Amino acid sequence: MNYSAAVGSYCSLVDQFPHSKKGQEARERFLTGAKPHLLGIDNVTTWPGSGGAKGTVPLWKFSMGAGLLDLLAQSKGLYHFQAPRLPEDLAVYRSDGSVLLGSVAHEHTGWMNLTAEEKADPRLGLVELRLKDR
Template identity: 45%
Template sequence: MNNEICRYRIVSEPRRQSLDALLAFCAAHEAYGTLVDLFPSSAKGISARTDFLATAEPSLEFGSVDRWPLGEPENGRIGHSVPLWKFPLTPSFIDILAAKARSLYDWKSPKLPEDLAIYRDNGTVLLGTVSHECIGWLNLSSQEASSPQLGLVEIIEARR
């Protein structure tokens, strides 16, 4: 069986049940996730950040990056440091993710932190998103891609 990892593009945005299925799939296979804190400094942004942190903070590890976590080395530069929140992919944090967002691309400011990403134990990306551009992808083996857990998520293999 081929264990090579290939990129699969998410064709239509996972919403509600399909988002729940996607998060359950990721939780069953992976170790941790990240979100980028790009909340604006407006009153609305500060309020949204405070609301999110009130729920999620006990599980978050706080760091910062000066490159977009999912960007390629040549185009991932941000130009300044931004907060990066790392979290364990536990059932309780999956519940937080599902309660805060109704769809995969809801992860953008000013309402929520940006660009949900989920990583394998070895640090490689399993699920990546660029929410404001409505782009999502999964890096999967052929066996993972055919998993019944992903049955509600429409994916196609990305051609390089």
């Protein structure tokens, strides 16, 4: 996460919280902590890694920063970003809008789209990656 935050400009999470009382409480709890970093909310049918949704879902966009990182670090890991406790499918973007890190939490799938410069970055050595054959 620290590498993605250093290279990325903003991130997104999908609001798929259940409409139950517990789901709405979890939604409000997360948004209360993340609100200072909120850039906007877009209603989307697709997001990085998704096959599409039936109808639209809110995609929350947050600026990367220390306070948001502290909130995200409360997760047990990338695949823990799942409802009903947390928003889903964390993605991190570069300033040009391209995806640096994407995930589909319920499928335990995550990936990084790295430039040549990013692949050579020594900070990346701290990240455990398995390369995908193309």
